[in-house]
Amino acid sequence: MELNFNKIEKKWQKAWEKAKIFEVKEKSKNKKYYVLEMWPYPSGSGLHIGHAFNYVVGDILARFKRMQGSNVLHPMGFDSFGLPAENAAIKNKSHPKKYTEDAISNFIKQQKALGISYDWSRVVSAHNPDYYKWDQWIFLKMLEKGLAYKKKSPVNWCQKCGTVLANEQVHNGKCWIHKDTDVEIKHLEQWFFKITNYANELYEDINKLKNWPERIKAMQRNWIGKSYGTEILFEINGEKWPIFTTRPDTIYGVTFMVISAQHPKLMQLVTEKQKKEIEEFLKKIKSTSEKDATELEKEGAFTGSYAINPLTKEKVPIYAGNFVIADYGSGMIMAVPAHDSRDFDFAKKYKIPVKEVIKGGNVKKEAYTEDGKLINSKEFDGLDNHQAINEITKYLEKKKIGKRVVNYKLRDWLISRQRFWGTPIPIIYCEKCGIVPVLEKDLPVKLPENIKFTSEKNPLIDYKPFVETRCPKCGKKGRRETDTMDTFVNSSWYFFRYTDPKNNKKIFDTEKAEYWNPIDKYIGGAEHACMHLIYFRFYTKFLRDLGLINLDEPTFNLFNQGMVHGEDGFVMSKSRGNVIDPLNIIKEYSADTLRIFLVSIASPDSDYSWNNSGIESMHKSIKKIIDFYKHLKIGKSSSKIESKINKSIKEITENIENLKYNLAIIRIKSLLEDLISEKEVSKKDAEIFLKLISPFCPHITEELWEKFGNRGFISLESWPEFDNTKIDERFEQQEKAIENLIDDINNILRIVGEKKEKVFVYVLPNEKLLYSNESDLIKKKTGLNVFVYAVNDKEKHDPNGKAKKAKPGKPAIYIE
RNA sequence: GCGGGUAUGCCGGAGCGGUCAAACGGGACAGACUCAAAAUCUGUUGGCUCAGUGCCUACAAAGGUUCGAAUCCUUUUACCCGCACCA
Numbered sequence: 001m002e003l004n005f006n007k008i009e010k011k012w013q014k015a016w017e018k019a020k021i022f023e024v025k026e027k028s029k030n031k032k033y034y035v036l037e038m039w040p041y042p043s044g045s046g047l048h049i050g051h052a053f054n055y056v057v058g059d060i061l062a063r064f065k066r067m068q069g070s071n072v073l074h075p076m077g078f079d080s081f082g083l084p085a086e087n088a089a090i091k092n093k094s095h096p097k098k099y100t101e102d103a104i105s106n107f108i109k110q111q112k113a114l115g116i117s118y119d120w121s122r123v124v125s126a127h128n129p130d131y132y133k134w135d136q137w138i139f140l141k142m143l144e145k146g147l148a149y150k151k152k153s154p155v156n157w158c159q160k161c162g163t164v165l166a167n168e169q170v171h172n173g174k175c176w177i178h179k180d181t182d183v184e185i186k187h188l189e190q191w192f193f194k195i196t197n198y199a200n201e202l203y204e205d206i207n208k209l210k211n212w213p214e215r216i217k218a219m220q221r222n223w224i225g226k227s228y229g230t231e232i233l234f235e236i237n238g239e240k241w242p243i244f245t246t247r248p249d250t251i252y253g254v255t256f257m258v259i260s261a262q263h264p265k266l267m268q269l270v271t272e273k274q275k276k277e278i279e280e281f282l283k284k285i286k287s288t289s290e291k292d293a294t295e296l297e298k299e300g301a302f303t304g305s306y307a308i309n310p311l312t313k314e315k316v317p318i319y320a321g322n323f324v325i326a327d328y329g330s331g332m333i334m335a336v337p338a339h340d341s342r343d344f345d346f347a348k349k350y351k352i353p354v355k356e357v358i359k360g361g362n363v364k365k366e367a368y369t370e371d372g373k374l375i376n377s378k379e380f381d382g383l384d385n386h387q388a389i390n391e392i393t394k395y396l397e398k399k400k401i402g403k404r405v406v407n408y409k410l411r412d413w414l415i416s417r418q419r420f421w422g423t424p425i426p427i428i429y430c431e432k433c434g435i436v437p438v439l440e441k442d443l444p445v446k447l448p449e450n451i452k453f454t455s456e457k458n459p460l461i462d463y464k465p466f467v468e469t470r471c472p473k474c475g476k477k478g479r480r481e482t483d484t485m486d487t488f489v490n491s492s493w494y495f496f497r498y499t500d501p502k503n504n505k506k507i508f509d510t511e512k513a514e515y516w517n518p519i520d521k522y523i524g525g526a527e528h529a530c531m532h533l534i535y536f537r538f539y540t541k542f543l544r545d546l547g548l549i550n551l552d553e554p555t556f557n558l559f560n561q562g563m564v565h566g567e568d569g570f571v572m573s574k575s576r577g578n579v580i581d582p583l584n585i586i587k588e589y590s591a592d593t594l595r596i597f598l599v600s601i602a603s604p605d606s607d608y609s610w611n612n613s614g615i616e617s618m619h620k621s622i623k624k625i626i627d628f629y630k631h632l633k634i635g636k637s638s639s640k641i642e643s644k645i646n647k648s649i650k651e652i653t654e655n656i657e658n659l660k661y662n663l664a665i666i667r668i669k670s671l672l673e674d675l676i677s678e679k680e681v682s683k684k685d686a687e688i689f690l691k692l693i694s695p696f697c698p699h700i701t702e703e704l705w706e707k708f709g710n711r712g713f714i715s716l717e718s719w720p721e722f723d724n725t726k727i728d729e730r731f732e733q734q735e736k737a738i739e740n741l742i743d744d745i746n747n748i749l750r751i752v753g754e755k756k757e758k759v760f761v762y763v764l765p766n767e768k769l770l771y772s773n774e775s776d777l778i779k780k781k782t783g784l785n786v787f788v789y790a791v792n793d794k795e796k797h798d799p800n801g802k803a804k805k806a807k808p809g810k811p812a813i814y815i816e
Numbered sequence: 817g818c819g820g821g822u823a824u825g826c827c828g829g830a831g832c833g834g835u836c837a838a839a840c841g842g843g844a845c846a847g848a849c850u851c852a853a854a855a856u857c858u859g860u861u862g863g864c865u866c867a868g869u870g871c872c873u874a875c876a877a878a879g880g881u882u883c884g885a886a887u888c889c890u891u892u893u894a895c896c897c898g899c900a901c902c903a
Contacts, residue, residue, distance in 0.1 A: 221819085325902060614842060783848070
């Protein structure tokens with residue numbers, strides 16, 4: 001009687017689709033619940049086990065909430081712009097659209113094979129002009145609000161991508177996609193979004209993200225990098241230069257200044273005499289730029305200029321240095337070698353004097369960076385350095401030579417990309433009018449479809465039908481921007497579009513978006529902590545400020561599922577040969593087995609390794625469930641099983657609610673064992689059990705539900721409620737007592753070490769029924785024939801007089 | 817360097833103040849069934865001891881809080897992750 005799982009799966013997947021049971025509307029009496037898994041990049045190789053895990057984690061919750069009576073929005077879409085599609089097009093001399101759309105249909109097929117309960121009527125794809133039109137619209141709004149701007153600046157360039165990258169996409173000096181490729185610095189005119197305008201709000205509102213993993217919040221705090229300090233005006237060549245420092249208490253110890261080698265105004269400070277030296281220095285650091293930043297020694301060269309310390313009026317030399325970051329703070333630092341180890345290293349190397357201003361260390365040997373009392377600081381001498389930070393800042397403010405400021409590490413978001421397969425930036429360059437935005441009514445600016453892909457170069461540049469256009473202002477000839485936008489713009493607002501995916505008048509209807517948002521549970525990997533998960537917060541705030549939505553944060557509830565590793569414990573990779581293909585697993589074991597197995601090994605938020613014997617045994621459990629229903633005798637449930645069922649409902653409900661699926665599954669399995677050992681079970685209880693497994697194994701539960709003679713879908717049934725009055729702890733106690741007895745008997749058997757046949761159990765008269773009712777179980781577990789006597793039974797067989805040892809709840813035993 | 821996290825038995829992994837020698841799964845070993853194997857079922861799986869009791873050593877290490885700690889606090893160590901010359 002082999003079951004054809006795949007056939008059953010297909011049957012129900014079709015039935016769900018036909019009945020459109022997962023499609024939702026805003027009009028509902030029920031409470032809304034928005035479950036969202038991060039949309040994938042549809043790669044040509046199809047979905048991998050990590051995707052499957054991600055979707056299953058979300059789907060179990062979606063199905064559970066739906067059964068609980070929520071109006072559940074569970075949509076899916078595709079982040080379909082990006083480099084692989086373009087590279088494939090170059091290779092095959094085709095168009096990225098074809099690659100992308102093939103990949104999408106393959107993804108959908110696979111997602112359906114997993115039995116994920118998406119509302120397929122809402123699917124969106126980034127590369128669809130109906131979608132990216134709104135990317136362009138947002139761009140125009142950003143421009144209007146002064147949040148989109150173009151500037152020439154040093155930008156990160158990845159040779160392999162053939163394009164610039166945002167700061168967030170540079171990891172350890174390497175490209176986020178090509179992890180072996182050093183990012184180069186190029187000076188280019190590029191478009192930016194002024195995310196820094198929101199730096200403070202993005203930082204402060206992290207506190208509102210109550211149900212986000214701590215580490216993601218920590219990463220974002222770190223990335224935004226808010227720090228409080230003082231800006232002090234130093235006079236250089238008669239001009240005031242603001243210098244940011246967090247240590248104004250050390251201002252009397254400044255012995256030199258260092259300006260970043262990348263600072264745009266560096267050459268202004270270089271004197272004729274020093275020009276050669278500086279140029280040599282710049283050349284040198286350029287040639288060593290491929291080295292790991294950590295290994296770089298601090299280096300610099302004297303610019304020839306001096307700065308005047310506003311408090312001491314001392315003249316200190318200004319160096320250009322390789323360790324100062326151009327666009328953090330003021331791009332120039334006041335160097336205090338006595339109390340900063342970097343400054344100290346630099347001073348030692350270039351023989352610059354060290355001036356101690358905080359007591360406590362030996363500044364001849366090393367920088368003293370701990371706390372202490374001020375010295376050599378005139379009227380501030382003797383102050384505790386923490387106090388001094390305050391006092392000196394106050395003094396500077398009074399003299400108008402400094403002020404308290406807040407600084408952020410966050411940089412503006414560089415969104416230009418020199419690639420084809422992205423959202424075109426809706427800008428026209430006119431000789432007369434300059435930079436002119438495309439009119440809203442002319443959106444979308446579409447990517448051409450009959451364009452040839454021959455080389456790595458963006459083909460738009462040479463494609464006249466695209467490039468040549470008219471200026472919307474003066475009507476003269478204009479040239480279109482050929483750069484496209486970073487693909488992260490697409491994912492920054494897609495969760496709003498799901499709520500109104502077909503709207504061609506507006507980006508989304510406010511009412512609809514406000515009905516569904518914020519997302520109630522957002523599920524995805526942790527790798528986007530400082531990219532997507534910052535950008536989508538930024539967009540939400542921007543759209544709020546446009547008056548489109550009254551919402552500060554896209555979600556307060558973020559869940560990071562763990563990584564699924566190969567059976568060898570390593571990350572799955574083709575080269576290691578440890579890749580598990582979800583489709584193969586579905587074919588071999590069924591989608592239900594894969595689903596339940598994926599969430600059974602460990603808590604879904606922790607990493608784990610695939611285990612082949614594990615899925616094997618899970619598959620057996622599934623068959624056992626089916627078998628149980630095949631042989632089930634419907635009748636009346638014992639009060640014991642009723643107690644167990646109600647207790648299980650309670651616990652499983654809690655476990656699923658908290659995404660502790662692994663624990664829910666343990667309960668399910670143990671309840672199954674209990675049910676199997678019953679002689680008969682009521683129809684109601686048998687159905688409750690099916691419902692409890694349904695979010696994990698939707699296909700077989702639909703099938704069994706139907707076999708029960710039910711019409712309609714179990715997926716739409718209501719989740720069982722538990723009845724506290726049916727839960728009777730006495731059953732647990734009794735069970736424990738029987739277990740103890742079995743343990744004791746087995747223990748004696750082990751000690752005796754001989755083969756025995758019979759066990760005589762002597763119990764108190766009032767306990768006789770309890771134990772004799774379970775004699776089958778005792779027999780099964782000990783392999784002995786069981787005889788239960790009341791201690792006062794005159795007929796009892798008790799050659800060793802053991803019966804008198806019996807105590808309440810602890811029977812006496814004799815084995816022979 | 818900064819920040820976040822983790823450390824449990826052969827392995828994976830629960831537990832997060834008592835009911836813990838520690839759920840559940842995998843593996844291993846033993847038994848039942850079988851001509852035999854697979855499947856299935858049952859038991860064992862820290863040590864000593866014992867007709868079922870009891871004792872010892874245990875949840876990275878060392879301290880501490882507590883009547884009581886795998887669970888709370890401190891320090892240390894190891895590992896993982898993120899940022900990294902951010903002034």
